[in-house]
Amino acid sequence: MSEKGTTHFGYEQVKTEEKAERVRAVFDSVATKYDLMNDLMSLGIHRLWKRYAVELAGLRPGHKVLDLASGTGDLAARYSGIVGPDGLVTMTDINAAMLDQGRARMADRGLIGNVEYVQVNAEAIPFEDGTYDCVTIGFGLRNVTNKQKALDEMFRVLKPGGRALILEFSHPRGEPLKWAYDAYSFNLLPLIGKLVTNDEDSYRYLAESIRMHPDQEALRDMMQQSGFERCDYHNLTGGIVAVHRGYKL
Amino acid sequence: MSLSDLAYAGLETAINQHIASDPGAKAKLAKLHGKIIAIEILGMGQTIYLAPGPDLTQLLASYEGEADCILKATPFTLAHLRQPLSEGKTALPEDMQVSGDTELAAEFCTILRQIKVDWEAYLTPYTGSLIAGELGKAIDFAAYWRDHMISTLNQEVREFLQEDASMLPERHEIASFGNGVLQVEQRVEQLAARIEKLQKQKGSDN
Ligand SMILES: C[S@@+](CC[C@H](N)C(=O)[O-])C[C@H]1O[C@@H](n2cnc3c(N)ncnc32)[C@H](O)[C@@H]1O
Numbered sequence: 001m002s003e004k005g006t007t008h009f010g011y012e013q014v015k016t017e018e019k020a021e022r023v024r025a026v027f028d029s030v031a032t033k034y035d036l037m038n039d040l041m042s043l044g045i046h047r048l049w050k051r052y053a054v055e056l057a058g059l060r061p062g063h064k065v066l067d068l069a070s071g072t073g074d075l076a077a078r079y080s081g082i083v084g085p086d087g088l089v090t091m092t093d094i095n096a097a098m099l100d101q102g103r104a105r106m107a108d109r110g111l112i113g114n115v116e117y118v119q120v121n122a123e124a125i126p127f128e129d130g131t132y133d134c135v136t137i138g139f140g141l142r143n144v145t146n147k148q149k150a151l152d153e154m155f156r157v158l159k160p161g162g163r164a165l166i167l168e169f170s171h172p173r174g175e176p177l178k179w180a181y182d183a184y185s186f187n188l189l190p191l192i193g194k195l196v197t198n199d200e201d202s203y204r205y206l207a208e209s210i211r212m213h214p215d216q217e218a219l220r221d222m223m224q225q226s227g228f229e230r231c232d233y234h235n236l237t238g239g240i241v242a243v244h245r246g247y248k249l
Numbered sequence: 250m251s252l253s254d255l256a257y258a259g260l261e262t263a264i265n266q267h268i269a270s271d272p273g274a275k276a277k278l279a280k281l282h283g284k285i286i287a288i289e290i291l292g293m294g295q296t297i298y299l300a301p302g303p304d305l306t307q308l309l310a311s312y313e314g315e316a317d318c319i320l321k322a323t324p325f326t327l328a329h330l331r332q333p334l335s336e337g338k339t340a341l342p343e344d345m346q347v348s349g350d351t352e353l354a355a356e357f358c359t360i361l362r363q364i365k366v367d368w369e370a371y372l373t374p375y376t377g378s379l380i381a382g383e384l385g386k387a388i389d390f391a392a393y394w395r396d397h398m399i400s401t402l403n404q405e406v407r408e409f410l411q412e413d414a415s416m417l418p419e420r421h422e423i424a425s426f427g428n429g430v431l432q433v434e435q436r437v438e439q440l441a442a443r444i445e446k447l448q449k450q451k452g453s454d455n
Contacts, residue, residue, distance in 0.1 A: 047258065048258055051257070051258060054307075054309075055309055055310060055311050060285075060312075060314040061283045061284070061285065061314075062283075077304065077305075078305075078307060081300055081301075081302030081303075081304070081305055081307050082285075082300045082302075082307065083283075084282050084283020084302075085282055086283060087283070109303070109304035109305075110279070110303035110304050111302075111303060111304055
């Protein structure tokens with residue numbers, strides 16, 4: 001439980017208004033080397049997690065999809081491929097540097113025409129109710145200060161029948177895996193962070209923020225509280241990562 | 250035996266490597282952006298969905314909508330797409346069943362013929378007996394790992410981490426890890442061949 005007016009920044013308690021600023025600083029410092037870090041940190045498995053999430057999104061040509069916290073756009077790129085020229089991917093991030101990186105990468109890949117870029121805070125989505133067939137957030141929700149508010153917003157901008165997808169680090173099942181994962185993320189991960197981006201603290205924050213994130217059941221409850229129905233989740237790699245899914249019926 | 254997530258990822262990478270080496274095919278596929286092509290692999294009860302795009306042709310294990318066209322073929326028929334087309338034949342093999350947009354199907358098959366994917370190599374491990382299938386998975390995993398370690402770690406890390414290189418595994422260490430994986434992979438292959446031989450012997454003994 002947070003004290004009034006404060007929130008978690010990793011394991012630290014910080015003032016609520018300070019958190020967004022500090023999260024921004026973390027991602028500013030890692031933006032350019034983000035893709036490399038992703039590969040090193042998960043030994044490439046993040047690609048499989050993302051593929052899995054994309055299939056659960058149930059996208060079809062012509063669909064409109066909003067991707068929150070897009071970062072450099074791994075998910076958005078796949079969406080753009082599937083929804084085709086008649087569809088639309090709104091790629092967003094709270095961080096302008098990250099979004100610029102993402103835009104450049106999408107253009108490099110020839111993904112233009114069905115992608116738009118908007119700087120968006122997931123807690124206050126600047127789009128009308130009922131706009132999207134699908135709203136997703138990949139490895140982003142744990143950075144959001146008021147997660148419930150973000151879920152409410154995701155629900156609001158969905159069309160009836162649309163679905164939301166949350167891909168996020170979660171809580172591994174089983175003690176040995178938990179232990180190995182802790183050892184990895186608290187020791188090895190900050191070290192890799194230090195070597196690649198010269199920024200150990202940012203990666204320590206990432207490890208801590210993962211631990212502070214609600215577990216599978218808690219997040220599903222939160223989704224239900226925002227109005228989502230038929231909520232389920234799929235554990236990947238023993239629950240190190242989970243994909244939550246919910247519908248606006 | 251179904252294709253694992255890893256096998257899909259591996260097959261997707263392989264197909265896209267074939268595509269990348271043929272700019273003509275790449276341009277043709279980019280024009281099919283927004284189409285979904287299903288390939289039902291007969292005998293495996295498995296359907297692969299392909300979503301061509303400007304950068305990547307994605308491979309999906311499931312698709313909730315209706316594909317624009319469905320090609321039904323055995324791995325054998327798919328393998329034959331690598332053979333040159335004999336005169337007077339159409340791009341669609343005779344023993345391939347097609348439903349939906351047949352024009353799209355023909356166009357897609359033309360591209361498949363052009364890029365010459367070795368389907369058999371990717372699918373055979375999954376069409377054998379259960380045990381061969383399990384070994385196939387292991388081979389696939391080892392191959393994916395090796396390629397991934399070598400390509401990601403060797404190129405990119407070298408660029409970014411030159412100064413800190415002493416703190417990271419050396420290139421030769423990574424290469425030797427890759428080679429280790431390769432050896433395991435070869436041993437698994439040999440083992441698979443031996444098991445197959447034994448199974449055949451056992452079969453003829455009865
Ligand atoms: C770990 S990255 C994920 C990138 C991408 N989705 C992926 O899966 O590779 C997290 C992103 O969340 C963004 N972020 C943090 N807080 C946010 C917020 N309140 N609203 C939107 N994006 C936010 C960060 O700027 C960062 O780009």
